[in-house]
Amino acid sequence: xxxxxxxxxxxxxxxxxxxxxxxxxxxxxxxxxxxxxxxxxxxxxxxxxxxxxxxxxxxxxxxxxxxxxxxxxxxxxxxxxxxxxxxxxxxxxxxxxxxxxxxxxxxxxxxxxxxxxxxxxxxxxxxxxxxxxxxxxxxxxxxxxxxxxxxxxxxxxxxxxxxxxxxxxxxxxxxxxxxxxxxxxxxxxxxxxxxxxxxxxxxx
Amino acid sequence: xxxxxxxxxxxxxxxxxxxxxxxxxxxxxxxxxxxxxxxxxxxxxxxxxxxxxxxxxxxxxxxxxxxxxxxxxxxxxxxxxxxxxxxxxxxxxxxxxxxxxxxxxxxxxxxxxxxxxxxxxxxxxxxxxxxxxxxxxxxxxxxxxxxxxxxxxxxxxxxxxxxxxxxxxxxxxxxxxxxxxxxxxxxxxxxxxxxxxxxxxxxx
Amino acid sequence: xxxxxxxxxxxxxxxxxxxxxxxxxxxxxxxxxxxxxxxxxxxxxxxxxxxxxxxxxxxxxxxxxxxxxxxxxxxxxxxxxxxxxxxxxxxxxxxxxxxxxxxxxxxxxxxxxxxxxxxxxxxxxxxxxxxxxxxxxxxxxxxxxxxxxxxxxxxxxxxxxxxxxxxxxxxxxxxxxxxxxxxxxxxxxxxxxxxxxxxxxxxx
Amino acid sequence: xxxxxxxxxxxxxxxxxxxxxxxxxxxxxxxxxxxxxxxxxxxxxxxxxxxxxxxxxxxxxxxxxxxxxxxxxxxxxxxxxxxxxxxxxxxxxxxxxxxxxxxxxxxxxxxxxxxxxxxxxxxxxxxxxxxxxxxxxxxxxxxxxxxxxxxxxxxxxxxxxxxxxxxxxxxxxxxxxxxxxxxxxxxxxxxxxxxxxxxxxxxx
DNA sequence: AATGAATGAGTCTTCATTCAT
DNA sequence: AATGAATGAAGACTCATTCAT
Numbered sequence: 001x002x003x004x005x006x007x008x009x010x011x012x013x014x015x016x017x018x019x020x021x022x023x024x025x026x027x028x029x030x031x032x033x034x035x036x037x038x039x040x041x042x043x044x045x046x047x048x049x050x051x052x053x054x055x056x057x058x059x060x061x062x063x064x065x066x067x068x069x070x071x072x073x074x075x076x077x078x079x080x081x082x083x084x085x086x087x088x089x090x091x092x093x094x095x096x097x098x099x100x101x102x103x104x105x106x107x108x109x110x111x112x113x114x115x116x117x118x119x120x121x122x123x124x125x126x127x128x129x130x131x132x133x134x135x136x137x138x139x140x141x142x143x144x145x146x147x148x149x150x151x152x153x154x155x156x157x158x159x160x161x162x163x164x165x166x167x168x169x170x171x172x173x174x175x176x177x178x179x180x181x182x183x184x185x186x187x188x189x190x191x192x193x194x195x196x197x198x199x200x201x202x203x204x
Numbered sequence: 205x206x207x208x209x210x211x212x213x214x215x216x217x218x219x220x221x222x223x224x225x226x227x228x229x230x231x232x233x234x235x236x237x238x239x240x241x242x243x244x245x246x247x248x249x250x251x252x253x254x255x256x257x258x259x260x261x262x263x264x265x266x267x268x269x270x271x272x273x274x275x276x277x278x279x280x281x282x283x284x285x286x287x288x289x290x291x292x293x294x295x296x297x298x299x300x301x302x303x304x305x306x307x308x309x310x311x312x313x314x315x316x317x318x319x320x321x322x323x324x325x326x327x328x329x330x331x332x333x334x335x336x337x338x339x340x341x342x343x344x345x346x347x348x349x350x351x352x353x354x355x356x357x358x359x360x361x362x363x364x365x366x367x368x369x370x371x372x373x374x375x376x377x378x379x380x381x382x383x384x385x386x387x388x389x390x391x392x393x394x395x396x397x398x399x400x401x402x403x404x405x406x407x408x
Numbered sequence: 409x410x411x412x413x414x415x416x417x418x419x420x421x422x423x424x425x426x427x428x429x430x431x432x433x434x435x436x437x438x439x440x441x442x443x444x445x446x447x448x449x450x451x452x453x454x455x456x457x458x459x460x461x462x463x464x465x466x467x468x469x470x471x472x473x474x475x476x477x478x479x480x481x482x483x484x485x486x487x488x489x490x491x492x493x494x495x496x497x498x499x500x501x502x503x504x505x506x507x508x509x510x511x512x513x514x515x516x517x518x519x520x521x522x523x524x525x526x527x528x529x530x531x532x533x534x535x536x537x538x539x540x541x542x543x544x545x546x547x548x549x550x551x552x553x554x555x556x557x558x559x560x561x562x563x564x565x566x567x568x569x570x571x572x573x574x575x576x577x578x579x580x581x582x583x584x585x586x587x588x589x590x591x592x593x594x595x596x597x598x599x600x601x602x603x604x605x606x607x608x609x610x611x612x
Numbered sequence: 613x614x615x616x617x618x619x620x621x622x623x624x625x626x627x628x629x630x631x632x633x634x635x636x637x638x639x640x641x642x643x644x645x646x647x648x649x650x651x652x653x654x655x656x657x658x659x660x661x662x663x664x665x666x667x668x669x670x671x672x673x674x675x676x677x678x679x680x681x682x683x684x685x686x687x688x689x690x691x692x693x694x695x696x697x698x699x700x701x702x703x704x705x706x707x708x709x710x711x712x713x714x715x716x717x718x719x720x721x722x723x724x725x726x727x728x729x730x731x732x733x734x735x736x737x738x739x740x741x742x743x744x745x746x747x748x749x750x751x752x753x754x755x756x757x758x759x760x761x762x763x764x765x766x767x768x769x770x771x772x773x774x775x776x777x778x779x780x781x782x783x784x785x786x787x788x789x790x791x792x793x794x795x796x797x798x799x800x801x802x803x804x805x806x807x808x809x810x811x812x813x814x815x816x
Numbered sequence: 817a818a819t820g821a822a823t824g825a826g827t828c829t830t831c832a833t834t835c836a837t
Numbered sequence: 838a839a840t841g842a843a844t845g846a847a848g849a850c851t852c853a854t855t856c857a858t
Contacts, residue, residue: 009838027231031832041840043834052832122374146394152387155371156364160395163363164356170326183356190350191364191395213821235849245823250850417842435639439828449844454829530782554802560795563779564772568803571771572764578734591764598758599772599803621817643853653819655855664853 010048012038018059022104026056063102067095068127075131081139082189088135089161089188090181096165097177107166129154136192145192157188214252216242222263226308230260267306271299272331279335285343286393292339293365293392294385300369301381311370333358361392418456420446426467430512434464471510475503476535483539489547490597496543497569497596498589504573505585515574537562565596622660624650630671634716638668675714679707680739687743693751694801700747701773701800702793708777709789719778741766769800 016038020029031052035042049055074091078084096103132154139145164184168177220242224233235256239246253259278295282288300307336358343349368388372381424446428437439460443450457463482499486492504511540562547553572592576585628650632641643664647654661667686703690696708715744766751757776796780789 030830035841042832042842043840044838046833047838146390148391149384149387151371152368152384153391155367156388156391159363159365159367159370160360161363162367163359166363167355167359180353180356183353184360186350187352187357187360187395191391234847246849247824247851248822251821256849438826450828451830451845452843455842460828554798556799557792557795559779560776560792561799563775564796564799567771567773567775567778568768569771571767571774574771575763575767588761588764591761592768594758595760595765595768595803599799642851647820654821654853655819656817658854659817 009038009040009044013040013045013048013055014059014062017055018063018105019101021056021059022101031055059105063099063106064127067099068131071095072131075135080144081135081142082144084135085139085188085192086185088131089184090178092161093165093177093181093184096168097173100169100173103165104169107162107169129158132157139192148192153192157192160184160187160191213242213244213248217244217249217252217259218263218266221259222267222309223305225260225263226305230256263306263309267303267310268331271303272335275299276335279339284348285339285346286348288339289343289392290389292335293388294382296365297369297381297385297388300372301377304373304377307369308373311366311373333362336361357395360395364388364391364395417446417448417452421448421453421456421463422467422470425463426471426513427509429464429467430509434460439463467510467513471507471514472535475507476539479503480539483543488552489543489550490552492543493547493596494593496539497592498586500569501573501585501589501592504576505581508577508581511573512577515570515577537566540565561599564599568592568595568599621650621652621656625652625657625660625667626671626674629667630675630717631713633668633671634713643667671714671717675711675718676739679711680743683707684743687747692756693747693754694756696747697751697800698797700743701796702790704773705777705789705793705796708780709785712781712785715777716781719774719781741770744769765803768803772796772799772803 013034017029017034020034020037023029031045032042034055035045038045045052045055049058071088071091075084075088078087096106133150136145136148136150136154136157140148140150161184164180165177168175168180217238221233221238224238224241227233235249236246238259239249242249249256249259253262275292275295279288279292282291300310337354340349340352340354340358340361344352344354365388368384369381372379372384421442425437425442428442428445431437439453440450442463443453446453453460453463457466479496479499483492483496486495504514541558544553544556544558544562544565548556548558569592572588573585576583576588625646629641629646632646632649635641643657644654646667647657650657657664657667661670683700683703687696687700690699708718745762748757748760748762748766748769752760752762773796776792777789780787780792
């Protein structure tokens with residue numbers, strides 16, 4: 001149980017940090033407030049994390065680790081590259097809708113600098129992009145995709161996705177994010193794949 | 205000449221701030237360093253700006269004010285909505301490529317919080333979005349556009365654009381940004397408009 | 409002992425502040441110097457006091473809290489209003505003589521402004537005046553006192569007292585303050601009460 | 613006229629300083645605000661005064677110089693020492709009532725430190741005390757006065773006077789100060805001179 | 817004499833981090 | 838492992854004073 005308590009503490013700190021970093025921002029959140037919110041002493045944070053910066057990184061990794069699997073899993077259950085792409089976007093929006101705090105960090109802090117953070121964040125968000133690029137490459141190979149510049153397209157897709165979520169957060173999550181699933185999918189599918197209503201009609 | 209000196213100082217401070225905010229980030233940039241880099245005394249900043257925060261806002265507005273007109277102008281010179289959209293994206297990339305410092309701020313700081321900043325930034329970036337939404341609405345009316353959710357599409361488009369620039373910045377501006385003009389235009393045009401010569405031909 | 413250490417620090421800061429505020433004045437005393445003089449780090453002050461201003465207030469309250477009881481107690485031990493008045497003045501001078509630093513603050517800072525301070529100081533010195541007015545009222549009721557305007561007389565009495573101490577402080581405490589006890593008592597007693605053995609005898 | 617303008621400026625600066633020092637306090641009043649209120653440029657102050665401190669001194673001296681003569685004159689017009697004392701107090705209160713701003717400085721700033729100021733202030737208020745001591749000595753010689761310690765009594769008298777005015781200022785000058793003339797005179801006369809209503813009756 | 821933009825030393829305060837218990 | 842009092846470096850901002858015009 002003592003062991004459990006320990007794990008408990010690390011988790012509680014990460015959870016508190018995620019909440020607070022999301023509410024304010026990295027610089028406006030003090031380690032003191034995180035400790036208080038996590039119900040631990042100020043010094044305790046430094047037993048689990050070397051620095052405040054490392055805590056932020058841990059928050060990211062926790063977020064990614066927790067969701068990336070679900071994402072990859074969901075994607076792989078689909079058969080066609082096209083469906084995979086759709087599933088990726090839909091699941092992504094669902095994930096964000098369920099974790100507004102994490103979403104906030106993912107989006108806002110993603111663009112803060114300070115060397116170390118930047119580096120780690122790049123590495124972390126790399127995971128996301130990897131999935132995207134994988135699918136796009138698959139699409140390209142399958143011929144369902146126009147001959148796009150994969151990294152560029154992946155970046156655009158990611159940007160479109162991010163901004164959709166960002167707007168939702170900026171509007172204080174006052175509407176359903178998953179309702180935009182269709183709009184986003186359509187935008188992306190048309191932007192990347194050679195599909196359109198006309199073609200669908202043609203298929204019939 | 206005295207007049208010039210004065211204007212000069214304000215400008216130099218803004219320029220120095222733009223450079224430094226872009227290199228590091230708002231919190232890692234001290235007013236002392238800005239002053240030094242601008243070649244003025246520490247206190248001088250506070251003759252022209254009420255606070256560090258207000259200086260950041262000024263940097264934004266300077267950036268927008270300087271470019272928004274060129275953007276709007278270039279767009280309006282085009283005839284068809286489709287060409288307008290293309291021109292918007294192309295010009296946007298050109299602008300960013302020519303002002304990497306401003307670009308950095310525009311992209312990174314855009315997502316920082318602190319009430320006041322957020323408010324002003326929203327107002328500022330509103331200008332950008334207004335242009336986009338205008339064009340999209342025009343496209344919709346002209347029928348060259350699928351029946352999209354204009355604000356949502358606009359947000360996605362903006363995100364795709366931003367991320368394209370962000371990647372470029374993250375790669376230390378080591379390649380030509382405008383070279384991606386074609387990729388971006390195509391992505392957006394397909395994503396939003398119901399056109400593409402190849403497909404049209406294919407349908408027939 | 410840990411408990412003692414803590415209390416010790418707060419006390420040491422207050423003592424150091426009392427000393428320095430007395431020597432220079434509020435604005436010429438830096439928090440850095442107070443910390444140094446108290447043998448603590450600069451930041452430690454802010455663990456115990458929210459601001460420099462609040463520290464000043466604490467110094468006052470410490471002073472009043474420490475002495476007011478002794479004063480009130482001594483006064484109440486006396487039987488006649490006249491003796492109470494004398495005891496008040498005598499004890500007051502003794503108190504000041506024993507705590508020159510506190511005396512300095514009590515006298516000099518008492519007349520500084522800045523809203524918050526003013527308010528608290530008014531409240532604090534109110535305690536002093538309350539005792540005085542109480543006694544005067546008692547005197548009036550007992551008929552040993554001319555028909556004076558109590559608040560006005562109290563104010564004059566307080567002023568006479570204060571200035572006596574102030575002069576002593578201005579002369580660098582180079583003479584015995586309590587030696588003036590007689591002069592002050594006589595001044596006040598004649599000024600307020602209708603008595604003096606000599607005169608009474610003379611009248612007859 | 614140019615000459616007059618100059619004199620005008622010095623005066624305007626002193627007047628503005630008197631007003632502002634009275635409203636806030638020395639440290640809360642910036643030279644910038646004084647300049648603005650006086651309708652001159654910031655640098656102009658330093659043509660007439662070597663420093664802010666020297667300006668404060670000038671304000672005092674202006675105040676004293678302007679009133680001391682009236683005071684001394686009024687006092688000398690009286691015949692008996694007792695009347696002189698009364699006139700001194702009455703005139704003093706009138707002066708204060710007519711110049712609340714100056715009064716405020718006279719009272720509050722009088723007790724601020726910073727070496728130089730203290731020194732000059734001592735010298736300045738010396739003038740006041742000189743008049744008082746003069747009269748008291750005269751009283752003593754004439755036998756209308758108990759055998760008091762003249763400097764001590766003078767100090768008490770001054771304190772009683774000051775505090776009476778201070779209370780008035782603290783109550784925002786909301787009542788008539790000169791109305792207290794009687795109370796103050798009586799307090800002082802009884803406190804120092806061997807006079808009282810009973811005695812007056814006895815004399816007859 | 818007058819201006820007012822510019823200066824830069826000086827201050828309060830915050831907060832990540834440490835360490836004795 | 839946990840605590841939380843203590844640290845002290847760092848930073849935004851103010852303002853008396855100067856000086857080129």
